Amino acid sequence: MATEGALLSATGITRRFGGITAVDGVDLHVREGEFLSVIGPNGAGKTTLFNLISGQDRMDAGRVTLEGRDITNLTPHRIAENGIARTFQHGRVFGNLTVMDNVLIGCHTRLRAARSRVPVLAPVIEILRALIRPAPVRAEDAAMRAEARDIIATFGDRLTPRIDQPTYSLSYANRRRVEIARALALHPRILILDEPTAGMNESETAEMQQIIGDLKAQGRTILLIEHKLNMVMQLSDRIMAMDNGKVIAEGTPAQVRNDPRVIEAYLGHSSIGGTAPAAKSLTEGAQ
Amino acid sequence: MESLLSLPWFDFTISGVVIGSIYALMAVGLALIFGVANLINFAHGSVFTVGSYIGWTCAVALGLPLWATVLVVAAAGGIVGALIELLAIRPLNHQSRIAPLLATIGVGLILDQIVHIIFGANPRALPVSLPNLRFSIGSGTIGAIDITIFVTGVISALALYLFLFHSKLGMAVRATAQDGDAARQMGVGINAINMTVFGIAGALGAIAGLLVGIYYNSIDPNASFEIMLKGMVAIVIGGMSNVPGAIGGGLILGLIESYGIALFGASYRDLFAFAVLLLMLLLRPNGLFARAHAREAEPMTGTFVTRAKPVRIPAWALVAGAVLIALVPALGQPYLTQVMTNALLYALAAMSLTLVAGTLGLISIGHAALLAVGAYASALLTMAGLPVALGLVLAAAITAVLGAALTYPAFRLRGHYVAIGTLAIGEIVALVILNWTSLTHGSMGLYGIPPLELFGIPLFSTNASYWFVLALVIVFALLQMRLLSSHLGRTWRAIREDTIAAETYGVASNYYKGLAFGFAGFVAGISGAVSAHQFSYINYDTFNLLTSVLILTIVILGGLGNVTGAIVAAIIVAGLPEVFRTLAEYRMLFYGMALLLLIRFRPQGLMGSD
Ligand SMILES: Nc1ncnc2c1ncn2[C@@H]1O[C@H](COP(=O)(O)OP(=O)(O)OP(=O)(O)O)[C@@H](O)[C@H]1O
Ligand SMILES: [Mg+2]
Numbered sequence: 001m002a003t004e005g006a007l008l009s010a011t012g013i014t015r016r017f018g019g020i021t022a023v024d025g026v027d028l029h030v031r032e033g034e035f036l037s038v039i040g041p042n043g044a045g046k047t048t049l050f051n052l053i054s055g056q057d058r059m060d061a062g063r064v065t066l067e068g069r070d071i072t073n074l075t076p077h078r079i080a081e082n083g084i085a086r087t088f089q090h091g092r093v094f095g096n097l098t099v100m101d102n103v104l105i106g107c108h109t110r111l112r113a114a115r116s117r118v119p120v121l122a123p124v125i126e127i128l129r130a131l132i133r134p135a136p137v138r139a140e141d142a143a144m145r146a147e148a149r150d151i152i153a154t155f156g157d158r159l160t161p162r163i164d165q166p167t168y169s170l171s172y173a174n175r176r177r178v179e180i181a182r183a184l185a186l187h188p189r190i191l192i193l194d195e196p197t198a199g200m201n202e203s204e205t206a207e208m209q210q211i212i213g214d215l216k217a218q219g220r221t222i223l224l225i226e227h228k229l230n231m232v233m234q235l236s237d238r239i240m241a242m243d244n245g246k247v248i249a250e251g252t253p254a255q256v257r258n259d260p261r262v263i264e265a266y267l268g269h270s271s272i273g274g275t276a277p278a279a280k281s282l283t284e285g286a287q
Numbered sequence: 288m289e290s291l292l293s294l295p296w297f298d299f300t301i302s303g304v305v306i307g308s309i310y311a312l313m314a315v316g317l318a319l320i321f322g323v324a325n326l327i328n329f330a331h332g333s334v335f336t337v338g339s340y341i342g343w344t345c346a347v348a349l350g351l352p353l354w355a356t357v358l359v360v361a362a363a364g365g366i367v368g369a370l371i372e373l374l375a376i377r378p379l380n381h382q383s384r385i386a387p388l389l390a391t392i393g394v395g396l397i398l399d400q401i402v403h404i405i406f407g408a409n410p411r412a413l414p415v416s417l418p419n420l421r422f423s424i425g426s427g428t429i430g431a432i433d434i435t436i437f438v439t440g441v442i443s444a445l446a447l448y449l450f451l452f453h454s455k456l457g458m459a460v461r462a463t464a465q466d467g468d469a470a471r472q473m474g475v476g477i478n479a480i481n482m483t484v485f486g487i488a489g490a491l492g493a494i495a496g497l498l499v500g501i502y503y504n505s506i507d508p509n510a511s512f513e514i515m516l517k518g519m520v521a522i523v524i525g526g527m528s529n530v531p532g533a534i535g536g537g538l539i540l541g542l543i544e545s546y547g548i549a550l551f552g553a554s555y556r557d558l559f560a561f562a563v564l565l566l567m568l569l570l571r572p573n574g575l576f577a578r579a580h581a582r583e584a585e586p587m588t589g590t591f592v593t594r595a596k597p598v599r600i601p602a603w604a605l606v607a608g609a610v611l612i613a614l615v616p617a618l619g620q621p622y623l624t625q626v627m628t629n630a631l632l633y634a635l636a637a638m639s640l641t642l643v644a645g646t647l648g649l650i651s652i653g654h655a656a657l658l659a660v661g662a663y664a665s666a667l668l669t670m671a672g673l674p675v676a677l678g679l680v681l682a683a684a685i686t687a688v689l690g691a692a693l694t695y696p697a698f699r700l701r702g703h704y705v706a707i708g709t710l711a712i713g714e715i716v717a718l719v720i721l722n723w724t725s726l727t728h729g730s731m732g733l734y735g736i737p738p739l740e741l742f743g744i745p746l747f748s749t750n751a752s753y754w755f756v757l758a759l760v761i762v763f764a765l766l767q768m769r770l771l772s773s774h775l776g777r778t779w780r781a782i783r784e785d786t787i788a789a790e791t792y793g794v795a796s797n798y799y800k801g802l803a804f805g806f807a808g809f810v811a812g813i814s815g816a817v818s819a820h821q822f823s824y825i826n827y828d829t830f831n832l833l834t835s836v837l838i839l840t841i842v843i844l845g846g847l848g849n850v851t852g853a854i855v856a857a858i859i860v861a862g863l864p865e866v867f868r869t870l871a872e873y874r875m876l877f878y879g880m881a882l883l884l885l886i887r888f889r890p891q892g893l894m895g896s897d
Contacts, residue, residue, distance in 0.1 A: 056787060080793035092791075094784035097777065104774070105781045109793035113774055123802050130773035131766060141774070166596075186792060 007032045007221055008053070008084075008190055013062035015048055022048040023059075024245035030190065030223060035216050037224045037232045039256075040242035041265055046225045047089050049242070050192055054086045055079040066189070081109050083189035087179040087196060089225070095168035099159055102167055102178050103148040106185025111144070113137045151181045154211060173204045180211075191215065192223045197231070209235065233257060241265065298428070299545045305433050305502065307541020308440035312495040313518030314525065314533035315447065316368075316488025322464030322528030323484045325384060327703050329391040330371055331492050332515025333398035338364045338493025339506040340406055343413050353415055357439065360497045361490040367398075368489020372482045378887055385650055388703060389843065390886050392652075392836055395511060396879030402508045404873075410507040413500035436498045443491055444534060451530070456483055464528055492518075512832055513557065516714070519707060520564045526574020535576065558718045564711045568704060569696055597849050597895035605851065612858075613757060616750040624753050626865040627858070628821070631756045634857035635814035637841040638760075638767055638850055639807040644839065645848025645896060646771065647803045648783030649697070649705050653713020654811065655834035656693070659720060661686040661812030662819035662830065663727060666736040675820060676741045683812040690808020691801040698800045701786075713835060720827040732826025739820045747820075756817060763810050764850050770806065771850070771897070779803055780848075833875070837861070840882045846892030856893060 006029040015023040023045045030036050038046050051057040053064055055076035064072045066082050074082070085106070094102050108114060113129050116122040129137050152159045155177045162170060167178050176196060183191055196212065197205040209231045216222060216235060226232050232239060232253070239256040241249040243265040249256050256262055313335065320328045341363045345356040375390045417431040451457040456479070463480050499514070500506040521540050525532025540560060547559040567574070600608075616624045640654045665682035669675050693716065697708035720727045727733070738747035739755065746755045770776055781789040782796045790796055819825050841860045845852025860881065864874045885892070 054791065056791065075795075076787070076790040077793045077795045080791060086791060088788070092785050092788040094781045094788065096784055097780055101777045101780075104777060105789065105792050105794065108774075108778065111774060114778075123798075123805060127770070127775070127802060127806060130770055130775045133773070182792065 005031060007034075008064070008066055008223075010049075010053055010064045011062060013049060013052055013064070014060050015045075015052055015057060016060055021245050023052065025062075026242070026245070026247055028053075028240065030221055033219050033221055035222045035224070035235055035237045037226060037236040037239045038242060039226065039229065039232055039239060039262075040248075044242040044265075045245040046242055047194055048245075050086060050194055050223070050225065053079075054084050054192060080186060083187070084192065085183035085186040085188035085190070086192035087176070087183050087194055089194040089198065091172070091175050091179060093167040093170075093175045093178050093182070096166050098166055099152065099163045099170070099178055099181075100145070100148055103151060103181045103185045104144060106182035107144045107148065109186055112140055148181075148185060151184050154184070154214075155181065156207075173200050176200070176208075184215075188220075190221045190223060194225045195227065196224070197226065197228055205231065229257075294549055296549075299549045300542065301429055301433055303542035303545030304538060305436050305541070306545065307538035308437055309495050309499055309502075309537070310517050310521045310540050311534040311537025312440055312443060312491045312498070313514060314521035314537045315444070315530055316491045317515075317518045318522045318525065318528055318530050318533035319460070319464075319484045320488050321522065322530070323460060324376065324387070324481050326376070326387045326391070327519065327707065328371075328485075328488065329388065329515060330375075330394040330398060331391075331488065331518060332511035332513070333395040333402075334364055334367055334371075334489050334492040335496035335499075335514050336402055336506075336508060336511045337367055337398055338496030339413070339500040339510075340402055340496075340508070341493065342497035342500055343406075343411065343506055346415050347413065353417075353435075356415075357494060357497065360493045364493020364496075365486040365490035367493070369482050369486040371489070372485035375883060376481065376485070377478060382886070382890060384702065385706070386886050386890060388706060389650075389839070390883055392839075393879040393882035393886070395515070396836065396875045396882070399508065399511050400873060400876040400879065403875075406508060408508060410505050412504050413497075413506050414504055415501045417501075432502055436502060439494065439498060443494060447487065447491075447530075450487070456480070460484055516557075516710070517560055520560045520567075522574075523564055523567045523707065524575050526576055529574060529576060532574055532576045536574070539575075554722055555718075558715065558722070561711045561715045561718065565696060565708065565715070568700060568708050568711070572700070572704065597846060597852070597897040598893075600851060600894075609757075609761060613754065616753055621749045624749050626862055628749075628753045628756050629865075630858045630861040631753075631760050631854075632814050632818050632821075633838065633841060633861040634760050634854040635756075635763060635817075636811055636838045637845065637853035637857045638763060639811040639814070640838050641842045641845065641848055641850065641853045642767060642779075642807045642810075643803050644842055645846075646776065646779045646783065647800060649694075649709070649800065650839070651694070651697075651709035651713075652706050652832075652835055652839065653709040653711070653716070654838050655830035655832065656713035656716035657686055657690050657808050657811035658815030658818065658830040658834065659716060659825075659827070660689050660808075661815030662825050663720060663733070663815075664812070665816030666733045666819045666825060667726070669737045669820070670733065670735070674742070675737055675739060679813060679816045679820075682816040683809045686812025686815070687805045687809040690811065691804040694804050695797070695801065698797045710832075710835075713832070717827050717831065727827070730826065732824060732829075733819075734824050736819050736823045736825065738823065739817065752821060759813060759817070760854060763813070764854060767806070767810070767850050771848075775799070775802065836882075837878060840878055840885075843885055843890075844881065844892055846894040846896045848897040849892065849894045850897075852892055852894030852897075 008030045010026065010028040013023050013026045014021065026049055038049070040046055048057065052059045055074055055078070058073050062072070063070065066084070071079055071082055094105065114126060116125040118125055149163070152163060158174055158177055159181065162174070167175055170178065180193070180196060193212070197208045200208060205228060212235060224232065224235065236253055238251065239253055240247055241256055241259070241262045248261045248265055249259040313331065317328060317331055320326055338360050342356055342360045345351045345359050346353065351359070371394055375394045376387050379386045379390055417435060422429045451461055460480055460483060463477065517540060521536035522533045523536070524539055525536030540563065543559050543563060544556055548556055615627050636654065636658055639657065640651065644650045661682045664685045665678040668681055669678035693712055694709065697705055697712060700708045721729055738745070739752050740746055746752050778794055778799050781794060782799055786796050815830060822829070837860065841856045842853055844860060845856035860878070864877055
């Protein structure tokens with residue numbers, strides 16, 4: 001598809017680990033408000049691709065632009081400042097921080113108390129602001145907390161009653177929810193979700209799908225990695241299928257699910273993550 | 288260049304190789320342990336010292352021949368090593384990875400103190416009769432001692448090679464070093480492997496102690512730390528768990544030192560080692576011999592913060608406690624008041640360290656360097672005529688800036704590397720103070736530092752200085768708690784919990800680490816500066832490695848990150864041995880045991896980590 005008009009454009013992304021090429025010349029373009037899913041068997045390179053886009057890893061070749069600005073291989077915090085928020089496949093909440101503090105870290109890029117532009121003295125000013133807390137700092141803090149509470153309330157009564165508990169005490173599913181809340185707090189231009197329902201049971205998955213659907217309805221730009229293909233098919237505007245580091249198919253859900261290369265890739269692999277046997281749901285969906 | 292060429296380079300090379308093979312003996316043990324147990328054994332230098340004294344007992348007291356002495360020393364060293372594993376390391380199996388490292392620091396203190404108690408604090412001679420041979424080669428010579436040491440080193444290396452490559456246990460050791468799971472499949476228990484490795488390391492370390500004693504005809508109960516650091520530098524050069532690399536690293540370090548001394552003089556000897564260490568950590572953290580690494584090293588979480596809620600003390604109890612402490616001078620015992628003043632100065636230092644080691648999660652073993660910077664800054668400024676009040680503030684500010692700048696190289700390090708890096712930085716600061724004679728008067732130290740006073744009000748009476756220090760502790764404790772409840776506290780803790788996730792959400796972690804070290808440096812600087820005016824004399828050794836370890840013990844006792852905990856623990860740790868004078872003699876034993884028992888039984892400290 002055309003590069004023009006894309007919010008995020010990645011071209012020729014390549015990452016090698018020793019002998020293997022985990023991501024091999026992948027192109028990816030996302031329009032504003034689009035919901036793009038990336039599917040593929042285990043080890044296809046999906047997570048690595050997202051790591052490269054959001055700065056956790058450095059690519060060997062390729063280029064990423066956000067609204068035409070080059071963000072290739074920027075440090076993760078710079079990429080976050082550019083408005084890309086991502087969740088992690090294996091969950092990376094701050095265990096000893098409360099739910100509230102986890103979400104407030106998500107607000108960090110917007111915190112004016114942390115954004116002194118005065119050269120040289122910026123560190124001193126930041127410490128003094130934290131010590132003295134003049135009215136604007138207090139007001140900002142209160143506003144952020146109110147907003148964090150609203151975001152946390154997105155998840156119904158799953159998180160709100162536990163808002164002051166450290167996240168290590170939460171269930172696995174709740175920690176995944178905290179991660180998404182933290183990502184939303186960044187006000188992302190692009191939200192990247194890496195297997196948000198991994199390890200969740202059926203009803204939890206359905207609940208999460210509902211929430212992600214609501215996020216989509218708000219007009220957000222979302223990139224999703226997911227093995228649960230029913231969910232992918234229902235949510236996505238467009239799907240990209242990967243195998244062995246390469247894009248093997250791309251198109252609407254209907255196009256991708258009928259693509260013989262996709263079915264082949266899924267059937268050819270014995271191990272597929274997630275609970276549902278993906279190849280089965282893929283072929284069922286095709287009927 | 289004429290004069291450079293005329294130096295006896297051959298002799299320097301020989302002595303470099305000889306000293307290098309001793310470093311290599313030390314390094315091999317450290318590398319084996321690191322490979323198998325993923326741990327830097329800070330007690331390794333103490334095993335070296337124990338070896339040298341057992342060697343003295345055999346060779347001098349009992350008059351055994353050299354070969355028998357070597358065998359006894361090796362066996363005894365092996366037993367000591369195995370006991371360290373059994374008693375101090377194995378019980379910590381399920382704790383965070385930094386726990387065993389801290390435990391080995393405790394073991395080292397205990398072993399050193401035992402040697403002190405049995406043999407006294409002074410070095411003694413270790414004369415061993417060797418044939419009085421000297422071979423002349425070109426312009427240089429090689430003596431029997433050089434050959435003995437080199438040959439013992441080579442024999443040890445061969446024995447180790449045979450063990451590692453031709454015995455079942457040895458192969459299991461190698462397999463474990465490469466991949467813990469693979470070893471388990473070989474049917475050899477991990478405990479047996481760990482114990483074997485500690486035993487071998489102990490034997491090699493003890494032999495090294497004996498050889499150094501013979502080489503210099505002198506053994507010293509205070510040598511532990513220095514030699515352990517040399518071994519550590521060697522494995523950093525060689526690539527941590529790489530055994531042949533450790534031998535190469537030892538020889539390289541020996542040669543660097545030898546040539547460095549030839550060119551710049553002996554007082555710079557240790558500076559080379561630490562400069563090499565720091566450069567390696569920054570430029571080639573995987574060692575000189577590593578191939579380009581394909582896979583990111585598994586991130587080691589360096590934190591020791593347990594999942595336990597800190598003890599919350601109600602405000603009225605804190606106020607009551609502060610009032611009680613303020614009333615100490617009313618007891619009318621000036622000595623007690625002095626002890627408490629000292630304890631409160633430690634409390635300031637511990638508050639500073641608990642911020643970086645606890646809240647931020649960077650376990651620093653070089654914190655005394657910040658005290659030294661503050662002390663020297665204030666001493667020099669006030670001796671140049673500045674009023675003390677201004678000296679204190681400027682010293683604190685200087686320490687804040689230097690604290691952030693000096694530790695900056697350690698910010699990209701993780702886990703154990705932070706401990707090594709901060710240790711190296713701390714030692715470099717001490718060595719710079721020692722060698723920058725024009726500013727610091729070198730080993731003479733600074734005399735006649737003006738006593739405490741604020742704007743003409745004298746504060747040097749026992750009670751006045753006590754209240755002054757107490758006021759500082761209270762003010763900075765309140766400031767620190769206020770910071771911890773702000774966005775900074777949250778951000779620092781997030782960096783500690785998961786630096787990568789924090790970065791992913793826009794936290795520039797290096798900047799925030801710098802902020803923490805800046806504030807911590809300010810507080811530590813004040814503590815050091817006030818100490819300087821209290822003592823009226825300081826030198827490069829006033830704030831040494833033992834000070835750093837002591838502050839760390841206080842911080843762990845109080846509960847990592849816990850401000851009130853740091854104050855309470857400082858009063859206990861710095862105060863108790865003074866109050867019970869019998870304890871004072873065995874202070875290191877007391878600190879070592881305290882550290883060991885704490886990590887084992889109450890890793891969250893008295894008040895819980897925060
Ligand atoms: N840090 C790394 N070092 C070496 N190889 C890696 C690293 N990270 C990923 N790989 C390899 O790259 C390939 C792609 O891995 P990646 O995690 O991106 O797959 P994925 O599509 O996300 O799979 P899954 O569905 O299981 O999450 C795999 O072969 C993996 O082993
Ligand atoms: Mg993945």
